[in-house]
Amino acid sequence: MTDNASDDKTLTKNQRRAAARQKAQAARKKQKRRQRTGRVLLQGGIALALVAVVVIVVVVITNSIRPAGPGPANMASDGIRIGQDFVADTTPALAADDEPVPSATTAASDTVDIVVYLDYLCPICGQFEAANNEYIAGLVDSGAATVEYHPVAILTNQSVGTRYSNRAANAAACVANYSPNSFFDFNTALFEQQPEEGTRGLDDAALSDIASGIDGVVDPARIATCIDDEEFGSWVTAATQRAIDGPIPNSTVETLAGTPLVLVNGQRYDPSLPFTNEEFRNFVVTAAGNSYADSSTATPTPAPAESDAPAEPAESTTPAPTETPAS
The missing domain is CATH 3.40.30.10 (Glutaredoxin)
Incomplete structure (x- = not known):
């Protein structure tokens, strides 16, 4: 069986050192390539994330400053x-x-x-x-x-x-x-x-x-x-x-x-x-x-006919007749 160890025995001491340096240099180059690739991917991801954030901000700002549209017909009083x-x-x-x-x-x-x-x-x-x-x-x-x-x-x-x-x-x-x-x-x-x-x-x-x-x-x-x-x-x-x-x-x-x-x-x-x-x-x-x-005029007649019975009270568990506007 032949392996690198037996081959190394035929090399001189200087040759073995030179071979070790070559291997180390190759390993460092490979590591640097991986690091560069990682940095490129990371930078690309950050750039894409920044673009997404910018788009979101632009949409929010645009929506916030967009002028109100016209109101509906027949609601000139807001009602x-x-x-x-x-x-x-x-x-x-x-x-x-x-x-x-x-x-x-x-x-x-x-x-x-x-x-x-x-x-x-x-x-x-x-x-x-x-x-x-x-x-x-x-x-x-x-x-x-x-x-x-x-x-x-x-x-x-x-x-x-x-x-x-x-x-x-x-x-x-x-x-x-x-x-x-x-x-x-x-x-x-x-x-x-x-x-x-x-x-x-x-x-x-x-x-x-x-x-x-x-x-x-x-x-x-x-x-x-x-x-x-x-x-x-x-x-x-x-x-x-x-x-x-x-x-x-x-x-x-x-x-x-x-x-x-x-x-x-x-x-x-x-x-x-x-x-x-x-x-x-x-x-x-x-x-x-x-x-x-x-205004010194007669009382109007909006009251219902006597035959109209009051409606049954609506069930309610709400403690107050108004609600606070949502923030």
Whole structure:
């Protein structure tokens, strides 16, 4: 058997040293090549990571400085007002840099103004709707009252990252823009199918299905595209901030501190919980009566017929009638 050891015996001492040096030099060169390759790969990885970070930063900055888009038609006040036969007031869309125009009050006539600021994820808003939606519908349909809905998104962080409050408010804006006379029914349906706070909420397809399922809705395909694209998403953010900053038009309320905020002829409704329809209808008659007494006119007649029974109190485990805006 022949090996390197036997071969080395035939070499002189100097030859063996020279051979050892050659082997050592070859090993060092190989190690240097590995080190250079590692540095190149490391530097390339760092460069790619830096590029990814830069891209993310650019996207974030771009999104943060991107100007707000125009608002939906029929919501020039940041809300949509609905009158007799559930017909919405029509208004042009606001440009991105326009200030909202408060709706004209009807307090000098025999029509009561009801204004509701709501978040579609807010459980207390759902309780208010369950107790009073049918009553409000009767007043509006008969012409005894108008109702103006202001969808806001203060519970953005309460839907496991899906931003349900924003998406639902955007869906409402889409309906206001493309099928305004369907808004009351869409608003009702959103609360009938309201998800629980802290859940993912309804996805965009479900929101589109609700809209398309309303009798008489106009252009459901266009509404579905509006919902998918969040066409009025930036408007939702801007309108919410305007409400939080205040003041609330046509009232003495300075800012939106929580939802629901309910105004009747500019007077704030401060309910006891659980909600009862009897309490709210009494407040409507009182607020309307006070307003008309001040203007030396007859008391309006928004009170329901005697045959209408108060709705059963809505169950509630919530300790307060308003919710703190999410940060």
